[in-house]
Amino acid sequence: MSGVPLTVQLLNFCAALLLLLSFAMLSQRRIVNLVNLLAVQGSALLLATLLLAVRTGQHHLYVSAALTLGLKVILLPWLLHRLIRRLGVYWDAEPLLNISGTMLVGVLIVVFAFGLAQPISQLASTATRNAIGIAVAVVLLSFLMMITRRKAMSQVVGFLSMENGLFFGAMSATYGMPMVVEFGVALDVLVAVLVLGIFFFQIREQFDSLDLHHLESLREEAGGEGRN
Amino acid sequence: MTSALHSPLNACLAILVLWGAIGLAGLLRPTSLRFVARSLFPLSALASLMLAAVAAWSLGVAPERAILAIGLPDLPMHLRRDALSGVFLFLLGAASAGISVFAAGYFRRGHGTSAGLLCLQYHLFLASMGLVMLADDAYAFMVSWETMALSSYFLVTTQHGLPDIRRAGFLYLLIAHVGAIAILLAFGVMQGGSWQFTFDAMRGARLPAPWAAAAFLLALFGFGAKAGLVPLHVWLPEAHPAAPSPVSALMSGVMLKTAVYGALRVTFDLLGQPVWWWGVVALAVGLFTALYGVVFAAAQSDMKRLLAYSSIENIGLIFTAFGLAIVFRGVGMSMLAALALIALLYHSLNHAFMKSLLFLGTGAVLHSTGERSLGRLGGLIHRMPWVAWLTLVGALALAGLPPLNGFVSEWLLLQAFLFAHEVPHTFVNMLLPMAAAVVVLAAALAAYVMVKFFGVIFLGQPREPGLAGAHDAGVLQRLGLAWLAAGCVALGLFPTQIINGLRGVVKQLSGADLPGQTAPWWLLEPIPGRQASYSALGFLLAVTAIVLLTIVGVRLFYHRRVRRADPWDCGFARLDARMQDTAEGFGQPIRHIFGQFFLLRRELPTPFDRAPRYRVLVGDRIWERLYGPLGGLVQRIADRFAWVQQGRIATYLLYSFVTLVALLALVL
C-alpha cells in the first residue's frame, strides 16, 4: 500500500464507492432515493474523472468531468425527479426477487466480474487498471437491477447506472473514450431519457399504471383482450 | 505370540478376533441378559480400550502388511496397517469403549432381537469396521464394507416388529447398496486395466485424467452415500431414531467416519495426485451438506432426528475440509493441504466423541422417560443431574465453543481458509474465503441447535407429569458417558499433543510435513511466525481463575442471603409448563429465515374454532424434488417390464436358462 500514490488510492476509493452505490441501488425500493443515489453515483464518477485528470494531466478528461457534472449530476436527476412528480410514482412494487436473494446474486456477479477483469487488468497499463473489475461489476449489477424491477422508472435508473459503469470502465482502461464518442454517448443518454419520459406518459395513458407487467399483454396471442 | 507384541497389525487382528469371539459367546446363553450385558459388553469395552492403545502406539511404527489365506482360492486377504488406518482404528477403539460400557448398562429385556443375537451383531459390526480400515485389496475392503452394512442393518431393525423401523432399515440398506455399487465401480476404474485388485496395484496404476476423475467422483458418491452427503443423506434421519441408542452412537460416531476414511484412502493414497477441481466439487457438496444439515437439525422436534441431522452437518464440515485439502494439494500448496487434513482428522475424532456422547445421553433420557419427542421433555437436569451435566459437555463441544474440542478443529479449518485467496485460480480464490463464512454460519447455527437440544430436554419445567418419575442413569451408563465427555475435554485441552500424533498421517497423505512446533507445549501455533495461536489450557485456566476470583470477591464483600421464590416472569402469576417454547417454537426463526429449504405444511386454526389446533409439518424438499420423481421413474420402468413376470415357474427357469446360455456363449 505504501508505494501507491495518493491520487490512485483515492481513485480506488471512488471505485469502491461506485460498487457500494450499485448495491445500495439494488436494495432500494423508493424511486426517489434511487434517483438520488444515481446523482451520488454521478458525483463519485465526477470525482474519479477529476482525480484521473489531475493524475494524468490529460485535458480532455476535464471536459468529460464537466460533461459528467452537467449531465449526470444535475440535469438527468432533475429531469427524473420532475418525471416522478408528474407521474406520481414514488415506490417500486415488490421486486421480482427478494432483497436478500438479489444481494446474494449480486455478490456472485461481483466475483464473476472481478474474475473476468483480471486478465484485462494485466493487459492495461493505466494506473487505475485494478478498477476495471469494478466497472464491469457496476455494469452487470445495473443489468441485474433492470431485470429484477417491475417499474419502468427503476429500469431507466438502472440503464443510466449502467452507462456510468461503462464510462468508468473506459476511463480506467484507457483514460477515457475519444471526445466525439463521449459527446455522442452523452447526447444519446439525454435523448433516451427524454424519449422514455414521453413514452412513460403514453404507457400511463394506456394502462393507468407504470407497472411493466401490463406490457406483457401486448404479446401476439393475447393482443385483443389485453386492453381491458 | 511374540510377534503380536512387536507388530501392531497382529495385535489389532487379535482384538478383532476377540470381538468376534465375544459376539459368538453371546449365543451361548442368548436369553441371559445378565451374562450378555454385564459380562460380555464390559469385556468388549476392555478390548476397545486395548485397540485404542495399540492404534495410538502404531502411529509411530512403520507400515506393515499381512496376507491371510482366507476367502476364495487364489484370492487371499491383503491387510495393511499404516498411519491413516491407525488414526481411524484409534477412533474406533476409543469411541466404542465408552459406547460398550454404556451399552452394558443400557440393554434391557424387551421386544425384538434377543440379547445374544444383538451381541453377535454388535461385535460383528465393530470387527468389520476395524477390518475396513485394515483392508489392502478391493475384495477384503468390499467384504468387510458389506458386513458392516448388513450387521448395522440388523442392529437398526432390532425392534423389527414396528413397520416404521422396518421401513427405515430398508431405506438404509437401499442407499448403502447404491453407495457400495459406486465404490465397487470406483475400484473397477482404479485397477486401470491390470485386473489386479490389490491396493498396491491401484497405487501403481497411472490412470488417464478423465478416468481418475471418474474414479474420484464414483468414490465421492459411494462414500458420500455412507457418510450422508446431501442428497444421499435421507437414510440418516430415519435410521438413527430407529436404532437403539448405543447403536446410533456407534453408527453416527464411528461408522460415518469409515466413509471419511475410505474417501481419504482413495483420493490421497490410491489415486495419488488429486486434481484441484475435485476439491471444489467436494467442498461445494460439503458446504451445502453442512448448511442443509444444521438448518434441518434446528427444525426437528425428535431428539434423535435432531442429532442425525447434526451428524449430517458435521460430515459436511469434514468434507469441506476434505475439499479444501484437495484444492491445496492440487495446486501444490502442500503445507496448507496438511493443515486442512489436520482439521479434517481432528474433526473426525471430535465428532466421534461428542456425537456418541450426545446419542448416549438421549439413550439415557429415552430409557428413563420413554420419550423421544422434545415436546414432552424438560427440566430433567433436576432428575438426571449426571446425564445432564455430562451431556452439557458434549453439547457445548458440538456447539464449537472453546475450550472444548469442537472449537479446535473449527479454528484449524478457518486458519486454513485464511490462505485460500492464494490459490492461483481466478474464481476459486475469491469464492473460497466466502466459503469460510458458510462454515462459520453452520457452526453458529450448531450452537443454536445445541441450545435448543439441551435447553428443551434438560432445562425449564417438565412438560409432562410423567417426567417426575425419571431416574438418573446407572453406574455403567455414567461411566460410558464420562469416558466420552473426558475425551471431549482432553481433545479440547491438548491440541498440540494430538496434532503431533497426527503428523505422520498428514505427511503420508499430503506429502508435506507441518512445520515443526516452535511454540511451548501448551500453545497451538500451526504456522510459526504467523502470530496465530490458541491455547485451550490457558483459556480454561484464565476463565476459571477470573470466575473463581469473582466468586470469592463477591462472597467476601457482598455476601447476602439467597432466597428461593416463584419465578418473576414479568409478574405473571400462573406460569405453567405449556408456556415455555416448544421445540417447534424454538425452531421457528430458522423456519422463517431458511424457509426455502423446507417443505412446510401448516394447519392454522380459524378464529371460530372451538378447539383450535395448530400443526406444522416440516418436510425435506429432497424427497419431493429428487426421490419422488426418481421413484416414479423406477416405477414406470418396472411397469413397462412387468410382462416379464408371468408367475409360472417354468417361465422363470427359461429366463435363467437363456441367461446361462448367453453368458456361456459370451465367455467361451
Next chain:
Amino acid sequence: MRPIEIITQLLDLAAALVAAPLFVGWINQCRAWLQNRSAPSIWLPYRGIRKLFHKDAVIATRASALFRLAPYIVFGAMVLAAGIIPSMGTRLPVTRIADAIALVGLLATARVFMSLAAMDVGTAFGTLGARREMMVGFLAEPALLMVIFVASLISASTALPAITEHLATQTLGLYPSLAFTAVAFTMVLLAENARIPIDNPATHLELTMIHEALLLEYSARHLALMEWAAALKLFNYACIGFALFIPWGVSTVQGGPLALLASIPVLAAKLIAAGGVLALIETVSAKVRVFRAPEFLATAFLFAVLGLLVHLLLGA
C-alpha cells in the same frame, strides 16, 4: 515476560472493568441530550451495579446450579475478552492464548451460557429471549468473521495485537476494504449489543425485547454481574473496532512507558467519540421488527464480503 507487558496487561484489564459502565453512562447521556431529555448522571450505571450487589438475591425455586453459575461464566468470559483486546498497548501477554477467531468463540460461549440460563427457569420470556439471542448470534457471526478475515488478510495474522501493530505502524493509506468492513462491524456491534435497530436497551416491553428477556429472572449480585458483563461486552466491541479501524495512538512494540501513558487519553477520546456516534445512530434510526434482523445482518455480511472482494481486487 517483561514488566511493561504485565503493566500493559493489568492496565488493559483495569481500564475495561472501570471504564465499561462509564462508557454506557456516557452513551445514555449523549442519547438523552440528542433527544432533548435531561440526562441521567454519567455515574448511574455504577450506582445501579453497587445497589444490586447490596441486595439479597431472589432465585426461582426451579432454578438449577447452571442458573447461578452462568453470571460468573459470562462475566469471566467478558473479562478475558477485555484482556485479549489491545485497547491501549499491543504488548499483551494473555493474547497469545486466543486470537481473533478464538475471541469470537469466547463471545459465543458467553452467549450460549446466557441463553441456557434464561431457559433454565422455564418462563415464556426466557425461552423467547434465548431463541432470539441465538438467532442474532448466528446471523452476526459470519459477518464478524468476514471482518476479521479482511483485517487479517491485510496484516497476515489473526492475532489482534499483531493486526493493530501492523495497521498502526505502516504508512497511512486509504483502505476501501477497511471502510466497508468498518460499516459492517458497526452493524454487528449494534446487533450484538442489543442496541437499536435490533433491540432497545431501554425497553422492558415484553414482546420486543431480546437482551432484557434473558435477564428477567436475575436479581441482586447475579444481575449486577450480568449488567456489568453487558457493559464490558459493549466496551470490548468498541475496542475491537478501535483496534481494527482506528489503531492510531496505541502504544506499539517500540513504545515505552510514556507511550503507554499517552495512550490513555487517546483511548478516552476514542470512547467519547464512539459513544457520541452510537448515540446518534440510535437516535436517528428506529427499531426494526425482529424478523427484519436477518435483513439487517445480511446487509452487514454483504458489506464485509464486498470489503473482502475489494481487498482481493485492489489489494487495498
